[in-house]
Amino acid sequence: MTSDINREFIDHASALRAAEEGVAKLAAGRNDRWYPKFHIASDGGWINDPNGLCYYKGRWHVFYQLHPFGTQWGPMHWGHVSSDDMITWRREPIALAPSLNVERDGVFSGSAVEGDDGRLWLFYTGHRWQEGPNGEQENLEVQCAAVSDDGVHFEKLGVIIDNPDRLFHFRDPKVWKQDGRWYMVFGMSTPDKRGQILLYSSENMRAWHYERLLFRHPNPGVYMLECPDFFPLSDPNGNLRWVLCFSAMGEHPNGFSNRNLHNAGYVIGTWEPGERFQPQTEFRMWDWGHNYYAPQSFEAPDGRRIQYAWMSPFIPPHPMQEDGWCGQLTLPREVTLDHYGCIRTNPVEETTALRCGTTDFGSFVLDVNENRVLCDDIDAAEIEMEIDVSETTAERAGLKIHSTDDNAHTCVYYDDQTHRVVLDRHAAALGNRGYRAAPFTSHHLKLQVFVDRSSVEVFINDGEQAMSSYSTPSPGKRAIELNAESGTLAIQSLRIHRLRSIGLDR
Template sequence: MTTLNPGIALANDTESNDPVLTPIADHAERLAAAEAGVAALAATRNDRWYPRFHIASDGGWINDPNGLCHYNGRWHVFYQLHPYGTQWGPMHWGHVSSPDMVHWRREPIAFAPSLEQERHGVFSGSAVIGDDGRPRIYYTGHRWANGKDNTGGDWQVQMLAEPDDDELTSFTKLGMIIDCPTDEVDHHFRDPKVWKTAGTWYMTFGVSSKDKRGQMWLYTSPDMVHWTFDRVLFEHPDPDVFMLECPDFFPITDANGNEKWVIGFSAMGAKPRGFMNRNLNNAGYMIGTWKPGESFKPETEFRLWDWGHNFYAPQSFATDGRQIMYGWMSPFVSPISMEEDGWCGNLTLPREITLGADGDLHTAPVKEVEGLRLSTVELGSMHVEPNQDVTILDDAQSTEIEMTIDLNATNAERAGLRVHATPDDHGTTIVYDAQTGRVVIDRQNVAHGDRGYRAAPLSEEELANGTLTLRVFIDRGCVEVYVNGGRQAMSSYSFSGEGPRAVQLIAESGAMQVSGLTVHELDSIGL
């Protein structure tokens, strides 16, 4: 076994140790209290921006997607939940499930803090199907080191739970399986991802080393219960990055059968640079190679999963030959307007990750999302004169738009859409910016909340092609934009003003030629 620091292996050789279970509260009572907390917030919830086709809690704050899996004929999505308020607080796990990734139902809250090692929060983790065909849930138990708040740092460990039923509505906690070597770690030690390769189970999670460097550590296990430190899988080359949150690691194959490995993480501490890293923290990936017994070898630079204002902590899982990912639309920049409404935060649509012929990852909504379409109107080609606004929908709160812009016949400086356009002249623009060669979400005129703009790049090949396709999903309080079939993605909140929320075609300082325009009315996912 090769390690960068043999002392880490010595401190964490738990192969012969059984899980440590130390209850401090009745889990059923904690779950019942959490359900009551969510219900109290939901009873007075304001739905002005509450999503129709994005996953959100009935009430309370949510963040990272967790425990994604397909089991016993149902898709399961868990998520970080604070059931007693609309700001971040002691973490629980909420849960929804679906037979088709279209129609969803709420399930009982899955986890509440009830063990000593998770006294202050059941933090993020993942699900994996074992050799026996049954799921296992791995997550991080969180405690404040000083017992009360973050001023003394964190004490975080890895935990294991197993389901009691095939509907995954109840779980038995097995307890702590990996303790934190506090002399090797600067507090952060969390978010396990588990998989199997060549007959061995592997776990990686994010760590801030004692030198405050963002790392991912690798452990191995023969039985999914007893784990041994293997090595540092990856250390971020940027010394400003002190932690790699919500890590992901998976193989992917292109159309020609060439396999690569993808390492994903949310880089805490990276400085803004041009259009890059504009959010508080930024989630992205690197493509490279990995073999058991080695560290990950990157072959690309760090690339963003999503260029919008509000995307963080994505998690993916492999099923039926697909790699499917959800992200959290993170609202960390104040003011967070929906905090006033009894709920806060939602997830993105499910996206399939593919490795394109260009050697990069593409993310587009899974095919199942088309099942949300209630009606379709083909508007065909349209010409928009300079500085003209053309209303195509009077009130769009649950809509998908497929739009193709002929760049060769467009000379506007900015050309595209204005969404959530209300009678008070507020709205959010989604446009191609000819001066930067990028697709922009611009919230400078949004009615509520954070403003600013984000800009996704187009490659030289895409610009030379002369055709730009946009697939835009408009929910009550957010938008998702997929560029050229998922070459880039953008997720942003957009909090509209009062009144109907129109969608307009816009062309600024020049004309726009739209060669194809289709509008789909979307159904609610049932939540």
Template sequence: MNIESMPTYDQSEQLAKATAGVAAFAAKRNDRWYPLDHIASDGGWINDPNGLCYFKGRYHAFYQLHPYGTQWGPMHWGHVSSADLVTWRREPLAMAPSFEAEKDGVFSGSAVVSDDGKLVIYYTGHRWRNGVNEDEGNLQEQCMAVSDDGVHFEKKGVVVPCPDDRILHFRDPKVWKQGDEWRMVFGVSTPEHKGEIWMYRSDDMVNWTFDRPIYRHPDPDVFMLECPDMFPLGDKWVICYSAMGLEPKGFQARNHNNAGYVIGSWEPGGDFHQETDFHLWDDGHNYYAPQTFQAPDGRRLVFGWMAPFTQPIPMEDDGWCGQFTLPREVTLAEDHLRTRPIREFAELDKDKRDFGPIELGVNESRDLVSDALTADIQMDIDLSSSQAERIGLELHRTPNGDHTLVCYDDQLERVVIDRHCNTYGDRGYRTAPVDKSAGSLKLRIIVDRGSIEVYVNDGLEVMSSYSFPADGPRAIRLITESGEGKAMITSLSIATPDTIWEGTGR
């Protein structure tokens, strides 16, 4: 273990400065799009979920944080926790850059509970090779920190140094215990600039030995696999990663970088055998860097980062930027994963109203809600009895006509989230496939102040996208477009989720 015992900076002083930086943004934050039901920093920029775990009676979610700006910058670790996955409180910032190996950023990582009951975090220490930016690549090593209370951490230094100076990306460790042995996987861009996931193993959590490349991406354009994860589900193993360099093809991989997974089989000491094609975690505009963990009841849960990859990013002018998705339960659905909101989220729902069943004619619309900051919408469409080409909801509809459309498109046979009527932010549309032969479509749509999540057929597909409404009340309107006849909505309900933030009310 290469412990660098002389800190470059005093950790407590760096955390105090970072805390003041976040507080300065929070004091003047514009909340027009700030989430009520999604985790975000009080101020500043956030990205990847980190260190997801359950420790000493609470769920802990850490995140990459730039406390001095609303664009990406020197990474710290922010922290929130919850007793029930429903109501969250803000914890003190967990880590700031304080020694040489991490002087340009405390990058992403994971958390595990040690055999002696401590919370152990593994993360990437980051430096720029040229001391300024990424033009000449990164110097990255895997580091370790330990906590007795889950809030205050003692850094232990570098535990996995980079083995080859030609490697420019070497980051994002995910650790778990396999039998009597600890396993670590992280993303690597090889000297040949190929994206791989490497596995290490350890008996004592401190001394780590290279095992093998557990996954090599087959696409020669993919040069790095960020934020890898590897976990069992049923009788299978899942490897997930965020692919850098993946080119768009048809409806697939339309975002700047794209997060997905493959399913296969694995036995310790052997290779991973892939049994499915790559599948996106989420088909929306804004999803990246997911991380999973196991809840005490055995459920596999996942948070993703709603990544604002494409300019303009209007929320960065409001004193904050970036949020998580809702926590989702992950289960196997044959050759891919089903992800849906945790069952606990329904505890936030208030004032549920039932509107269905509804029959709409061609090009007809119906106003459902005049103003909604948040909404939990459940809608079932009878596809076999509907002839409209599009059936859906205009969300965040403001008096100037701005809205985001979520609909079933019969020509595409896909669910569409379409932002072409948005004044603020990136536009464009994304789609998710639907098996029309089933004769019906079930949608659950979670609306927050500045985002929309669409769950298709109990989470067989999901779409997560930012949607920044214009000024004024934010209506919800049911619509149909074109076609040979009516649309049949067999059920439709809308509830109003309360805020997740502890002690804040609305």
């Protein structure tokens, strides 16, 4: 690497101070009417992808993409929070800011691992703009690293993988160790705009060598595979499979699938070091909601595979932008492989510690076209509900959340005609609308619904499917209601838990 590539255009400490001041200025005027109570968000500014998920020196660490000077996407930094229980979080200093020539326009996404030296290593993409052949602005990206002795303050090491062919998309390194060797995957776009994932390896984490093309997306319309993740899972019988995750840019809607601007999913297959990944399934979506992108995972000390994603506000309007912030992460989810070789995602067990009061409604039948108020005002709740589909005659039945006096609301309901769970924002007060529909396979429906001040996450039949969407309510009381349309609704059990703050709101 030439010295010019790693030369600073600004002192990193000065860049970090400026970023902290930018966030503080936005936070000072922040309106908390929709600010999340139990999801990770920045104190102020725009956030997107989760980065650097890890457990280091007794604490859980979550880093995230941050624009500290505004509520629109902009030059990326790495924000940071940490926790000793994965439930109550504290804000840490901003970890990375653009300071080297090679990253002058953004410190893009990446990952974190504890190195052989006991230090915390961050791997990330350095981003800068270049002028294309027609005068347009194009990406120029390389992979970089930084290290820390305390998990909070980082020293940059500069470029570890260059981009000599000046490929337009070349980013988002995910690093892990296996059989005594370090591996890295990241996404790229070929000159003919095909999305691929590359595999590199290293013995010392500094010198990296190209291994092979790991995966090429079969759809020629998919031009980039962002934020790849690659990890093994075993089913209850001990059968090992590899899960290759990516966020596909350029995929088109297909029925109920791929309805978002960009869509995050995975394929399951087999892999051995030195070999190409062999898919055994089709592309499957991680989440069927409106706002789920760039998921990343890590292995917890107890062996669990834990995943966070960005609740992506790709489609405007974004009402929270006028409030000094924009974007949040999902709840942490445990990823498992079931007896059928299918992925399940559920909230981590630690989320039960958020509960601070429970109302148990027992079992009952809701009459034809009946609407029942379950809670007249609540800003943070977990709803556990089981529906006997075989005894339910309603065409549509389920929950209205964020229901306000002006009749604005978001619906989470069972649709008998499609045999799907539907998250419908047609009556939402603000923001983008539309609906999403997720399949389920049985005649028993178990829903676990998390309602925050401006979002909803739905887990279906113990993690068989999930749905995550923003839901922006009107001013005033926010009720939770139960409704049955053109028939009855047979409830086997229903409980509502009030949820406490994770410590990041005010």
